[in-house]
Amino acid sequence: MYLFNTLKKRKDEFVPIDESNVRMYVCGPTVYDRAHLGNAKTPVAFDVLYRVLCNKYGKEHVTYVSNITDVDDKILDKHKKTGKPIREITEQTYQWYIDDMAKLNILPPNHRPRATEYIDEMIELVKLLLKEGHAYETNGHVLFDVDSMPGYGFLSGRSMKEMLAGARIEVADYKKNPADFVLWKPSDADQPGWDSPWGYGRPGWHLECSAMSAKLLGNTFDIHGGGADLIFPHHENECAQSMCAHPGEKFANYWVHSGMLMVDGVKMSKSLGNFYTIDEVLEKAPAEALRLMFLTTHYHQPFNFTFEGLEAAKQTLDKFYNALLKVKEIEPKDDASADERVVGALEDDLNTPLALSYIHELVNALNKAEDQDEKQELKGKLLKSAYLLGILWQDPKEWFRGGADDEAQEIEELIAQRAEAKKNKDYALADEIRNNLKARGIILEDSPQGTTWKKA
RNA sequence: GGCCGGUUGGCAGAGUGGCUCAUGCAGAGGACUGCAAAUCCUUGUACAUCGGUUCAAUUCCGGUACCGGCCUCCA
Incomplete structure (x- = not known):
């Protein structure tokens, strides 16, 4: 190390x-x-x-x-x-x-x-x-x-x-x-x-x-x-x-x-009006996105904070959790250990950006995996690797639906209505339901296994 | 003025003395889909500048330019 x-x-x-x-x-x-x-x-x-x-x-x-x-x-x-x-x-x-x-x-x-x-x-x-x-x-x-x-x-x-x-x-x-x-x-x-x-x-x-x-x-x-x-x-x-x-x-x-944190290329300071507390940034993005964002740059470098970067980190987590959502019912291998490339990158002066590139590769592989064994192995490896970085600790369903539980039942009913409309080839009605939900910030995704929803 | 770090493709950001290749986002094309979304496949674009060392440098060494941090309380 x-x-x-x-x-x-x-x-x-x-x-x-x-x-x-x-x-x-x-x-x-x-x-x-x-x-x-x-x-x-x-x-x-x-x-x-x-x-x-x-x-x-x-x-x-x-x-x-x-x-x-x-x-x-x-x-x-x-x-x-x-x-x-x-x-x-x-x-x-x-x-x-x-x-x-x-x-x-x-x-x-x-x-x-x-x-x-x-x-x-x-x-x-x-x-x-x-x-x-x-x-x-x-x-x-x-x-x-x-x-x-x-x-x-x-x-x-x-x-x-x-x-x-x-x-x-x-x-x-x-x-x-x-x-x-x-x-x-x-x-x-x-x-x-x-x-x-x-x-x-x-x-x-x-x-x-x-x-x-x-x-x-x-x-x-x-x-x-x-x-x-x-x-x-x-x-x-x-x-x-x-x-x-x-x-x-x-x-x-x-x-x-x-390394020091900068905002929009300059030092963060109250007089410049670019001063942010943790809690006010967490009103605009999940804490996990903030954490991941910091890890995209080597810790020793100065870090330039932008809200674009924060949004990009959130999108990356959407991708990661999307892969985990698809294998939600699959038990990870219990004797899984972290990817050795991730461990190697982190033991080399905490190279988190390199470690994250391997996390991306694991996620891509998981998306492509077809048989059960492979999925179990990759899910286990991914979660253990992510633990070292302190990310992906949430339930994927929670990540996408955070704070929308009270609406869940209503959304499920609308999805059922839409399924019925699709069955009758009434695509106008089906699209209307989807668009109405989208306007409320709910995204529907169809798959051969049925329709799932996420909060945008 | 002193000390330290940086300059990589449209953007973010690793890495390496020669190899087909970071990775992600964005872009282009395609597959799948009723249409989307998600996912998958294919794809373009790069190493600030000037010298030196070397068979070979984006990578090592030196100069220059530009950017940033610290030198006062600061994570």
Whole structure:
């Protein structure tokens, strides 16, 4: 198995530290508002990776952690703006996020730790960094001392000189080096905070992931993932904290980053008016179409979102489910396993577009299959392969009829009337019935076995 | 200014030092059908540009152009 490793800037053979416990940590969202499309793309990519790892090493041998950041200045801002209690904001947003993830068929990670539940671990980590001489206390803050770490910048490939050339680092006069970042900062009495050796305060963002990953996965684990925008400064700083606090440890062996989401060729942003939340896009298309759409581009590439692309993904699913609908009554072979070409494509740095091309081939073969054995085998292989991608989990009838159950009986009656008209060669009446249903968004399909219907 | 990635047929998007061929959508023709739909068959069109390496480059190396991301909170 191969993964593109940001540490080496190339595809790298994946060798876990312990095959009986493969460990992955992926940075999750800060819960202050509805999750947007970018917040969907990254978890989908890592969900596929999780599925592939489970397939290769066995589900019980993989530990997947994805955190929830529920203490952050953005949450404070939201609280100031809306007046809503912090706890209410984080709980509500957390629930929205979990619901969105479930709709996208993302398997729950083994742990979804919340930052506020690991404050003790964070405080211990800061103490350790102070003791090791990698941090200093000033103005009520505890800062990480980047000059104390030789090689700071190795993950993002930046030298200190380059970082300063950007000249957009927050400069505070109490910092020894402008690149020093906050480990612990003071809170006002009305702000969320915890008592610490440095007074009432709250953790810096980067600290959370270092503390939670160490607690749940150990000081060195296999894969650390997230969106490409986190490489610097977030992941760079996590590396710095974790490696300095635990000398000799490598923190994460493989750093995997998913490409950014764009809309109509440019970055998605509120000011450009091209900003979409997951739930508003799901009003226009099924969640499975959104998931499939992300998989049509390699996870490492930037993804350009368009509603045309979303519609195309829905059409592809129509094709897939149509093939499954035709073999609905056929039991898939129970000892079926995923197509080895699909597994091969996915184990080669999650080449989902290539894997999907094989899914298309399986669907085509299934459409052409004539004898029972062949259909059973292909259906089994298709479903197992699709599971690795997290698609085709629905009942095909449900896919086509979703939300039209209350009309089902009436539609069946109209189909019966039309069959009668066809029998009498009254094609005018037959076509009228079909056209009327079409106007309501119901598509009829005749076959030698009778007539079936779908919702458009 | 620094760092990173991209440029493949009408569109989306993989991949490869030489082979008949990605795949899908769209287009054209056909089969099936009362007509449709779905499905099947056939089919056209491609590797930004300039150099280098090579018997051979879309594929490797270098330059150029253009596009995008990151360098500030961000998945």
